[in-house]
Amino acid sequence: MEKVIVRLKKYSYPIIITSGLFNNLEVFKSLVCGDQVMIVTNDCISKLYLDILKTQLIKFGVKVDQIILPDGEKYKSLETLERVIYALLINNHGRDTVVIALGGGVIGDLAGFAASVYQRGIRFIQIPTTLLSQVDASIGGKTAVNHVLGKNMIGTFYQPSSVIIDIDCLKTLPEREFSAGLAEIIKYAIIFDSCFFNWLEDNLEELFLLKYKAISYCIRRCCELKSDVVVADEYERNDKRVLLNFGHTYGHAIEAYTGYDGSWLHGEAVSAGMMMAICSAIILKIFNKKDAVKVKKLLLRARLPIFGPKNMDKKDYLFYMMKDKKNISNKMRLVLPVSLGEAKIFSDITDDLILSSIQNCRSLFLF
Amino acid sequence: MEKVIVRLKKYSYPIIITSGLFNNLEVFKSLVCGDQVMIVTNDCISKLYLDILKTQLIKFGVKVDQIILPDGEKYKSLETLERVIYALLINNHGRDTVVIALGGGVIGDLAGFAASVYQRGIRFIQIPTTLLSQVDASIGGKTAVNHVLGKNMIGTFYQPSSVIIDIDCLKTLPEREFSAGLAEIIKYAIIFDSCFFNWLEDNLEELFLLKYKAISYCIRRCCELKSDVVVADEYERNDKRVLLNFGHTYGHAIEAYTGYDGSWLHGEAVSAGMMMAICSAIILKIFNKKDAVKVKKLLLRARLPIFGPKNMDKKDYLFYMMKDKKNISNKMRLVLPVSLGEAKIFSDITDDLILSSIQNCRSLFLF
Numbered sequence: 001m002e003k004v005i006v007r008l009k010k011y012s013y014p015i016i017i018t019s020g021l022f023n024n025l026e027v028f029k030s031l032v033c034g035d036q037v038m039i040v041t042n043d044c045i046s047k048l049y050l051d052i053l054k055t056q057l058i059k060f061g062v063k064v065d066q067i068i069l070p071d072g073e074k075y076k077s078l079e080t081l082e083r084v085i086y087a088l089l090i091n092n093h094g095r096d097t098v099v100i101a102l103g104g105g106v107i108g109d110l111a112g113f114a115a116s117v118y119q120r121g122i123r124f125i126q127i128p129t130t131l132l133s134q135v136d137a138s139i140g141g142k143t144a145v146n147h148v149l150g151k152n153m154i155g156t157f158y159q160p161s162s163v164i165i166d167i168d169c170l171k172t173l174p175e176r177e178f179s180a181g182l183a184e185i186i187k188y189a190i191i192f193d194s195c196f197f198n199w200l201e202d203n204l205e206e207l208f209l210l211k212y213k214a215i216s217y218c219i220r221r222c223c224e225l226k227s228d229v230v231v232a233d234e235y236e237r238n239d240k241r242v243l244l245n246f247g248h249t250y251g252h253a254i255e256a257y258t259g260y261d262g263s264w265l266h267g268e269a270v271s272a273g274m275m276m277a278i279c280s281a282i283i284l285k286i287f288n289k290k291d292a293v294k295v296k297k298l299l300l301r302a303r304l305p306i307f308g309p310k311n312m313d314k315k316d317y318l319f320y321m322m323k324d325k326k327n328i329s330n331k332m333r334l335v336l337p338v339s340l341g342e343a344k345i346f347s348d349i350t351d352d353l354i355l356s357s358i359q360n361c362r363s364l365f366l367f
Numbered sequence: 368m369e370k371v372i373v374r375l376k377k378y379s380y381p382i383i384i385t386s387g388l389f390n391n392l393e394v395f396k397s398l399v400c401g402d403q404v405m406i407v408t409n410d411c412i413s414k415l416y417l418d419i420l421k422t423q424l425i426k427f428g429v430k431v432d433q434i435i436l437p438d439g440e441k442y443k444s445l446e447t448l449e450r451v452i453y454a455l456l457i458n459n460h461g462r463d464t465v466v467i468a469l470g471g472g473v474i475g476d477l478a479g480f481a482a483s484v485y486q487r488g489i490r491f492i493q494i495p496t497t498l499l500s501q502v503d504a505s506i507g508g509k510t511a512v513n514h515v516l517g518k519n520m521i522g523t524f525y526q527p528s529s530v531i532i533d534i535d536c537l538k539t540l541p542e543r544e545f546s547a548g549l550a551e552i553i554k555y556a557i558i559f560d561s562c563f564f565n566w567l568e569d570n571l572e573e574l575f576l577l578k579y580k581a582i583s584y585c586i587r588r589c590c591e592l593k594s595d596v597v598v599a600d601e602y603e604r605n606d607k608r609v610l611l612n613f614g615h616t617y618g619h620a621i622e623a624y625t626g627y628d629g630s631w632l633h634g635e636a637v638s639a640g641m642m643m644a645i646c647s648a649i650i651l652k653i654f655n656k657k658d659a660v661k662v663k664k665l666l667l668r669a670r671l672p673i674f675g676p677k678n679m680d681k682k683d684y685l686f687y688m689m690k691d692k693k694n695i696s697n698k699m700r701l702v703l704p705v706s707l708g709e710a711k712i713f714s715d716i717t718d719d720l721i722l723s724s725i726q727n728c729r730s731l732f733l734f
Contacts (some may be wrong), residue, residue, distance in 0.1 A: 082445055082514075089516040092690075117484070120509065120522045121602070142487065147449075149456040155487045156523065235488070323459075 001027075002216055004223040006139065006159070007231055014162050015139060015223045017216055021127075021166035022052045028060065034096045034123070036063045038088055040111035041102040042071040045129055048172055049102060053127075065091045069107070073260040076106045076145050078154065084114040098123045098161075104130035104177075105137035105266065109155070112143035116158035123161045129169040131181025132267050135188070135222035138163045140230040140241075146260065150323055151252055157235050167215055175303070180267025182207070182302040183247075185218060187274060188225045190295060191246050194341030196221055201294075204301055239345050246335040246343050247274030250358075253320035254308050264309065271304035279364055280357040281336040284346070289364075291340045296365050307362055314358040318351055368394075369583055371590040373506065373526070374598055381529050382506060382590045384583055388494075388533035389419045395427065401463050401490070403430045405455055407478035408469040409438040412496055415539055416469060420494075432458045436474070440627040443473045443512050445521065451481040465490045465528075471497035471544075472504035472633065476522070479510035483525035490528045496536040498548025499634050502555070502589035505530045507597040507608075513627065517690055518619055524602050534582055542670070547634025549574070549669040550614075552585060554641060555592045557662060558613045561708030563588055568661075571668055606712050613702040613710050614641030617725075620687035621675050631676065638671035646731055647724040648703040651713070656731075658707045663732050674729055681725040685718055 002017040021027055037057060041050055046068045054064050067087040069075055088097070099122060101111035108126050115124035128138035144155025170178065182204075189197035199221075200207075206214035226244070233241035251266070251273030258264045278295060281287035299306050308317075321332065332349040369384040388394055404424060408417055413435045421431050434454040436442055455464070466489060468478035475493050482491035495505035511522025537545065549571075556564035566588075567574075573581035593611070600608035618633070618640030625631045645662060648654035666673050675684075688699065699716040 078445055078449055085514055085521055086516070089514060089520060089690075113484075117521050117523055119520060120511070120524055144487070147452055147456060149453070153456060153486060154452055154484050156484055157487055323456075 002220045004220060004227055006227045008159065008234060011159075013159060015165065015227070016162065017165045017167070017219050017223070019167045019212060019216075021164060021168065022049060022056065027164065028056045034062070034098050036093055036097040037065070037100050038084075038091070038093055038097060039064065039066040039100045039102055040069070040084060040107055040114065041066065042069050042075075042107055044071045045103045045107070049129070049169070053100075053102060065093070069110070071106075072262065073106055073146070073266075076110050078145055078147075080110060081114055081117075081145055084111065085118055088114070088118050093118075093122075095119050095122055098125060100125045100127060101138075101160075102127045102129065103133075104128065105133040108133050108138050109142070109144050109152070112141075112158055112160065113145055113155055116143055116156040121158065124158075126160045126163040128163065128165060130173055131170055131178050131219075132184055134165045134219055135181060136184045136226065138165075139223055139226045141234065151255060151260070159234075165219060167210070167212065167219070170210055170215065177265065177267075178208070179303040180265040180271075183267035183271040183274070183299070183304050185222055186295070186298055186302065187244075187246055187270060188222050190274065190337055190340060191243050191335070191343035192225050192341060193221070194339070196225075197294075197298075197340050201298060204298070242333075242345055243335055243343050246337070247271070247277050249273065249321055249334055250276040250308070250317065253317045254312065256320040256323070257312050257316050258309060268305050269308075271299050271302075272306060272308045275299070275306045275365060276308070276357050276361050277334060277336055279361040280334060280349075280353055281338070282364065283353060283357060283360070284336070287337050287339070291337075292365070294340065306365060308358070314355045317358050318354055321354065369587045371587060371594055373594045375526065375601060378526075380526060382532065382594070383529065384532045384534070384586050384590070386534045386579060386583075388531060388535065389416060389423065394531060395423045401429070401465050403460055403464040404432070404467050405451075405458070405460055405464060406431065406433040406467045406469055407436070407451055407474060407481065408433065409436050409442075409474055411438045412470045412474070416496070416536070420467075420469060432460070436477075438473075439629065440473055440513070440633075443477050445512055445514075447477060448481055448484075448512055451478065452485055455481070455485055460485075460489075462486050462489055465492060467492045467494060468505075468527075469494045469496065470500075471495065472500040475500050475505050476509070476511045476519070479508075479525055479527065480512055480522055483510055483523040488525065491525075493527045493530040495530065495532060497540055498537055498545050498586075499551055501532045501537075501586055502548060503551045503593065505532075506590055506593045508601065518622060518627070526601075532586060534577070534579065534586070537577055537582065544632065544634075545575070546670040547632040547638075550634035550638040550641070550666070550671050552589055553662070553665055553669065554611075554613055554637060555589050557641065557704055557707060558610050558702070558710035559592050559708060560588070561706070563592075564661075564665075564707050568665060571665070609700075609712055610702055610710050613704065614638070614644050616640065616688055616701055617643040617675070617684065620684045621679065623687040623690070624679050624683050625676060635672050636675075638666050638669075639673060639675045642666070642673045642732060643675070643724050643728050644701060644703055646728045647701060647716075647720055648705070649731065650720060650724060650727070651703070653703060653705050655706075658704075659732070661707065673732060675725070681722045684725050685721055688721065 004015040099115040126138040128134045141159040144152035147153040247270045251269035254269040371382040466482040493505040495501045508526040511519035514520040614637045618636035621636040
């Protein structure tokens with residue numbers, strides 16, 4: 001078992017990385033901190049883990065309720081939030097109840113938002129079941145639902161009381177989703193840690209084989225890197241946390257354009273988005289092409305797309321990027337790498353730079 | 368102009384109490400802290416103050432958008448929240464925008480909630496226009512919308528960046544709403560400040576006449592008392608803030624029973640609720656009847672009801688009180704006065720005590 005402590009000013013919480021969680025009574029004991037829990041999950045994950053999680057919790061005398069939501073990004077909405085709130089109220093959950101988010105990023109974001117607003121805030125525990133949510137979404141306290149006009153436009157900063165990661169969940173994860181998780185992992189390496197980038201180059205096959213030593217180290221390293229950022233910038237008020245948006249400004253445009261219909265997973269959009277951001281960095285002459293090729297190769301080995309949707313015009317990117325919430329007062333900002341292991345925020349990005357980044361991305365990397 | 372500073376750990380914000388606000392350029396200068404604002408108001412208040420507020424803000428070069436909602440507690444809902452979020456997104460409001468809540472408690476709670484969740488939190492300014500919101504709802508950072516199954520069940524703790532109170536707004540306030548505000552003012556006196564209670568007995572007529580000296584002192588004193596509580600207990604985690612619920616557990620039951628249809632204003636329900644709580648305190652022999660009569664007389668002089676709805680059965684109270692969010696794990700708690708100027712929280716309140724408080728309230732105070 002590995003443990004990373006997120007040391008925030010007001011309080012700290014643990015991220016536990018383990019295997020065999022659902023048969024491990026000891027870990028479950030730490031979950032029990034009230035008389036009541038509400039498990040929020042989706043119809044895919046519930047078939048795999050809900051019964052065993054409930055059985056374990058009931059052993060400790062906890063009253064367990066559940067809400068099973070349809071799977072998919074399009075259910076990360078105010079309407080679904082209302083369903084969770086309804087389930088809490090109709091089952092008489094008081095302020096001392098605990099919401100357990102059992103699922104990927106969608107479930108974590110939605111259940112976390114519900115926990116943050118139900119009776120102005122109740123405890124919640126994350127049990128992320130996808131690689132992406134294990135290394136990113138479940139850490140850092142960002143909760144949200146989507147609006148028709150933009151992704152993650154409604155949400156809060158709200159920290160979980162603990163995050164419990166079971167590596168065994170990855171055994172049932174579709175390969176495409178595993179790759180999507182690798183996109184965020186590679187992102188951490190590019191913006192924060194060149195040694196970790198080298199480690200990924202050397203150990204990618206081990207990760208695909210779900211070797212415990214490699215995968216638990218990899219998840220722990222990502223949790224450490226993200227935790228450092230969150231501690232330095234809990235509410236995204238200084239520039240530290242903004243760095244995590246590397247690849248996301250372009251990537252969100254892809255997701256918005258394709259309407260969150262599942263044709264592009266978040267990690268896939270981030271992967272293509274990172275290559276576009278790298279292209280911007282090359283045009284600005286702040287990043288060298290040799291390292292760009294290293295990134296491209298690693299993304300391809302991770303079975304990730306390096307270009308956006310074929311039918312998406314460069315003007316479509318601009319339209320959705322202008323709407324992106326990271327832009328303060330309509331001034332476009334981008335996170336760009338300056339070397340492998342370091343990224344910076346660049347303000348006053350021109351429309352021209354974006355248009356030519358998208359235009360040149362294919363030709364630059366078609367080699 | 369009077370000023371009360373709410374000194375929280377993370378930051379402080381001012382409550383400004385003044386008159387002639389809407390013609391006072393100086394006060395408006397302090398409002399301007401971005402390029403964009405979104406005024407959230409209702410169709411009653413907008414007729415009185417929206418044009419002049421907009422004119423003043425535009426003078427400072429601020430881009431002003433507005434959303435005018437229907438008036439009434441029933442619009443404090445997730446559906447209306449969605450409308451506010453939509454207005455912010457469709458008008459391209461970024462993270463540096465400011466929401467201005469222009470109206471009473473409903474507008475303040477709703478606009479504050481919208482500000483707290485829009486892009487995970489933007490600044491907001493309260494301009495409360497009712498006596499109730501000036502002394503209570505606009506201070507302390509509680510935001511919320513209602514759910515069909517319970518009042519204020521969905522919300523956040525989120526502080527405004529300033530509160531600006533214009534006493535002149537009270538000139539256009541219906542008399543019934545003025546009295547409803549007095550209920551919360553009398554509540555502060557009962558639970559925190561016996562001198563203030565005496566002052567209210569001596570100055571009630573001055574308040575009804577809207578004499579500047581009396582009304583500005585009264586509002587300032589309430590803001591100070593509430594501010595002390597909020598500073599000591601920002602997130603309602605210790606018992607200090609719970610004291611503010613005096614009269615509210617019974618009162619919320621009245622509001623829930625009557626379906627927030629306007630037949631009982633919040634302050635009216637609190638007034639009747641305080642008398643029921645005092646009745647509980649008398650039955651428990653912790654409060655003397657002589658002081659109870661003083662409270663009753665002051666509430667009647669303030670033109671407030673001292674009994675609940677005639678057709679509401681004592682079992683109806685119990686049903687809705689069990690649902691009240693201040694009850695931790697179904698154990699009933701009540702805030703009860705122990706003398707004029709002091710209240711305490713009592714746990715393990717029995718159903719019998721509640722039933723006999725309601726049953727005996729009329730006979731105890733029909734003299």
